[in-house]
Amino acid sequence: xxxxxxxxxxxxxxxxxxxxxxxxxxxxxxxxxxxxxxxxxxxxxxxxxxxxxxxxxxxxxxxxxxxxxxxxxxxxxxxxxxxxxxxxxxxxxxxxxxxxxxxxxxxxxxxxxxxxxxxxxxxxxxxxxxxxxxxxxxxxxxxxxxxxxxxxxxxxxxxxxxxxxxxxxxxxxxxxxxxxxxxxxxxxxxxxxxxxxxxxxxxxxxxxxxxxxxxxxxxxxxxxxxxxxxxxxxxxxxxxxxxxxxxxxxxxxxxxxxxxxxxxxxxxxxxxxxxxxxxxxxxxxxxxxxxxxxxxxxxxxxxxxxxxxxxxxxxxxxxxxxxxxxxxxxxxxxxxxxxxxxxxxxxxxxxxxxxxxxxxxxxxxxxxxxxxxxxxxxxxxxxxxxxxxxxxxxxxxxxxxxxxxxxxxxxxxxxxxxxxxxxxxxxxxxxxxxxxxxxxxxxx
Amino acid sequence: xxxxxxxxxxxxxxxxxxxxxxxxxxxxxxxxxxxxxxxxxxxxxxxxxxxxxxxxxxxxxxxxxxxxxxxxxxxxxx
Numbered sequence: 336x337x338x339x340x341x342x343x344x345x346x347x348x349x350x351x352x353x354x355x356x357x358x359x360x361x362x363x364x365x366x367x368x369x370x371x372x373x374x375x376x377x378x379x380x381x382x383x384x385x386x387x388x389x390x391x392x393x394x395x396x397x398x399x400x401x402x403x404x405x406x407x408x409x410x411x412x413x414x415x416x417x418x419x420x421x422x423x424x425x426x427x428x429x430x431x432x433x434x435x436x437x438x439x440x441x442x443x444x445x446x447x448x449x450x451x452x453x454x455x456x457x458x459x460x461x462x463x464x465x466x467x468x469x470x471x472x473x474x475x476x477x478x479x480x481x482x483x484x485x486x487x488x489x490x491x492x493x494x495x496x497x498x499x500x501x502x503x504x505x506x507x508x509x510x511x512x513x514x515x516x517x518x519x520x521x522x523x524x525x526x527x528x529x530x531x532x533x534x535x536x537x538x539x540x541x542x543x544x545x546x547x548x549x550x551x552x553x554x555x556x557x558x559x560x561x562x563x564x565x566x567x568x569x570x571x572x573x574x575x576x577x578x579x580x581x582x583x584x585x586x587x588x589x590x591x592x593x594x595x596x597x598x599x600x601x602x603x604x605x606x607x608x609x610x611x612x613x614x615x616x617x618x619x620x621x622x623x624x625x626x627x628x629x630x631x632x633x634x635x636x637x638x639x640x641x642x643x644x645x646x647x648x649x650x651x652x653x654x655x656x657x658x659x660x661x662x663x664x665x666x667x668x669x670x671x672x673x674x675x676x677x678x679x680x681x682x683x684x685x686x687x688x689x690x691x692x693x694x695x696x697x698x699x700x701x702x703x704x705x706x707x708x709x710x711x712x713x714x715x716x717x718x719x720x721x722x723x724x725x726x727x728x729x730x731x732x733x734x735x736x737x738x739x740x741x742x743x744x745x746x747x748x749x750x751x752x753x754x755x756x757x758x759x760x761x762x763x764x765x766x767x768x769x770x771x772x773x774x775x776x777x778x779x
Numbered sequence: 780x781x782x783x784x785x786x787x788x789x790x791x792x793x794x795x796x797x798x799x800x801x802x803x804x805x806x807x808x809x810x811x812x813x814x815x816x817x818x819x820x821x822x823x824x825x826x827x828x829x830x831x832x833x834x835x836x837x838x839x840x841x842x843x844x845x846x847x848x849x850x851x852x853x854x855x856x857x
Contacts, residue, residue, distance in 0.1 A: 396853045470783045478784070482793055490801035497808040498816075505815040513807045516845055527852050594804040601800030602792065604848055611788035622800075 344671050345544040347678045348416055349537050351423045353564040354681070356533035358430040359442040360390060360568025363529065365577040366439065366599070366619035367521035370592035370626075372702060373581030376511040379572070379699035385515075386522040387570040393526020394534075394562035407467040409450060413458040416543055417665050418450065419536060420674055424681045425449025425658025429650060431688045437575035437583070437697070438646040441614035443532065447472055448654025449661075456659040457666075468651075471612075476647050479613035480621035483602050487625020490594035495630055498590060510589035517596035524603055525615055526565065533561045574697040580620065582706045583639045585627030595619075595626040617647065636706070803841050810837030 367389075368382040377385065426446035433440040447468075454462040498506055537557050541547045547554065581587065587595075599615075599622040606613040620643060627635035664680065665673040813819065813834040819826050 393852070466783070470785075474783050478789060482789070482796060485793065486796045486800040489797055490804045493801055493805045494808040497805065497812055500817050501812060501815050506811065509811045509815070510807070513804070513841070516842075520845055520848055523849065524852055590808075593807065594801075597804050598796065598800030600848065601803070602796045604851065605795050605799065606788075606792050608851075609788040609791045611785050611792060613792075 342544070342546075344416065344674050345540060345546060347674050348420050348423075348540040348544075351420055351427070351678060351681065352533050352536045352540065353560055354685075355423045355427050355430075355442075355446065355536075356530065356561050356564040357568035358427050358434075359529050359533070360387070360565035361571050361573045362430050362434055362439070362442050362568075362576060363525055363615060364569045364572050365580040366615050367518050367525060367596070369577045369580035369619075370587055370595055370623065371514050371518045372577055373587045374507075374511070374514065374589045374592045375703070376514045376589060376592065379574075379577075379702055382518075383570050383572040383699075385519065387566040389519050389522035390526035390530070390569045391562045391566040393523040393528075394530035394565060395558065396523070396527050408447060408464055408471060409454040410458065410462045410464065413454055413462045414450070414539075415457070416540060417662065417674065418453040418457055419540060420677055421453035421456070421658045421662035421665055422446065422450030423536070424661045424677055425452055425654045425656075427681060428657045428684055429654040431685060432653075433646055433650075434573050434575055435688055435692055436646075437579040438643055439576045439580055439616050439620055440643075440646050440650050441476070441616040442529065444472060444476065444614060444647070444650045445654045446532070448651035449658035451651065452655030452658030452660075453662040455655065456662040472651060475611070475613050476617060476650075479602075479606075479617035480624070480644070482613070483598065483618040483621025484625040484628065486598040486602055487595050487622035488629035489625075490598045491591050491626040491629030494590050494594045507589045510593045513593040514589055514596060517593060517600055520600040521596055521603065521615070521619065522569075524600065526562075528607070528615070530561045530565045533564070534558060537561070572699065574699065574702045575692070578697055578702050579639065579643075580623060582703065583636060584620070584623050585630075585633055585635050586706075587623070587626065591626035591630050591633070594629070595622040598622045598625065799844070803844055806837045807841050810834040810841075813837065 364383055364386055368377070368386045371377045372379050372382045423446065426442065426449040429440070429445040429448065430442055433445075451463055451468065494510075534553050534557055538547075538551070538553050541554070541557075542549050542551065585591065596619075599619045602613065602618045602622070603615055606618070620640075624635055624640055627633045661677050661680070665677050667673070668676050811834075813830045814826060819830055821827070
């Protein structure tokens with residue numbers, strides 16, 4: 336019986352690992368390409384094609400495989416296929432949720448979180464090496480953006496200062512090239528780094544399932560399928576995340592984009608060189624923020640950044656909860672059927688999130704639309720009035736009452752004036768003001 | 780805190796990160812300035828040979844650094 340069921344279970348784990356690889360590419364396109372898309376150095380479609388190809392090349396480029404996941408974070412003795420499956424599922428679900436909200440968050444942290452949760456469910460708190468988790472995941476998540484903001488700020492400030500008396504048009508034209516080059520480098524590094532994680536997971540699963548000997552290298556089909564899954568994910572483009580990174584944080588121009596991507600590439604490569612890996616996502620986001628800080632006259636939307644930081648802090652615990660729940664479901668049903676249930680559930684959840692995203696789709700067409708036409712509360716009020724949607728109006732009650740009082744007073748004065756001038760006919764503008772106030776009173 | 784933060788690695792990342800991450804864009808910016816900055820082109824719109832050479836030295840260094848990074852990734856340092 337083992338001979339029949341094991342290959343199927345193995346296939347489920349491999350498929351889930353490839354699915355994670357897909358969401359990884361999908362989620363992280365923005366790290367490399369958001370700035371190039373936002374500054375229109377590349378057309379959106381061209382950017383994701385470039386990034387996808389480079390991710391693919393990167394996956395083939397270096398074959399020193401990260402053969403273990405979550406080394407030094409969980410007790411490797413308790414990592415079974417069921418744990419890996421639940422962990423992957425947790426990572427995928429968290430990746431999809433953050434994508435839905437357009438929040439860039441680290442895919443590897445999501446994976447680690449999922450595995451940690453599954454291990455907690457499987458072996459209890461002893462299974463997790465807490466100091467390793469703190470030192471390798473939680474602290475770097477705080478440190479990475481700070482380092483990247485610093486480097487990005489200095490780079491942008493210097494660039495802006497040196498080229499301040501060069502014509503804007505020339506600047507844009509020339510820095511675009513630098514931008515494309517540096518963004519390509521980030522894509523390449525991402526392909527090498529992250530595709531290997533999935534390869535490592537699949538290799539582990541194959542070894543655990545007895546499909547290949549324990550000292551085997553990565554089979555060629557694994558390399559090809561991982562590279563393809565990631566490239567396909569990248570090509571699909573996580574437009575929501577791209578939009579947040581490119582338009583949501585800072586209004587970027589080419590010089591900032593170039594400085595940000597170069598500092599991202601430098602920090603990512605240096606951090607892995609010095610053996611203190613920082614998340615690509617955190618570094619890229621930090622660099623973009625830095626490019627806003629270093630540029631005179633550019634404003635940074637710290638509220639968007641704050642939401643992002645919050646998402647990073649809860650990435651590991653949230654993915655852990657999902658991973659743990661999946662593990663419980665798996666073991667509660669038991670055996671191979673449990674794994675199939677997890678896989679089926681994963682498909683259902685992914686589909687639901689996809690449907691949800693269709694309610695407000697973001698794609699290559701509208702990825703560069705201006706971030707938020709109604710930024711301040713007055714614009715919100717104007718919008719809510721013009722489309723008669725009071726729910727988008729978020730104002731303090733006190734201010735609302737005051738505003739209404741003012742409006743009534745104004746209208747009273749207007750009517751008095753009209754009466755005194757004894758106008759026979761009311762012009763259309765007056766009518767609309769009346770209608771407006773009547774509507775508002777009804778709403779109250 | 781020492782067991783949780785690898786200060787040495789962090790300091791290295793920060794120092795070299797600033798040198799490389801800010802240095803390369805700066806070089807590039809100097810290149811752009813040499814080619815298109817104020818006073819680069821004379822009345823006929825020609826850029827002097829010295830400036831052109833200087834600019835391409837700057838760009839060349841940047842390209843070299845990128846090529847080096849690709850080689851580094853390919854060599855498995857990543």
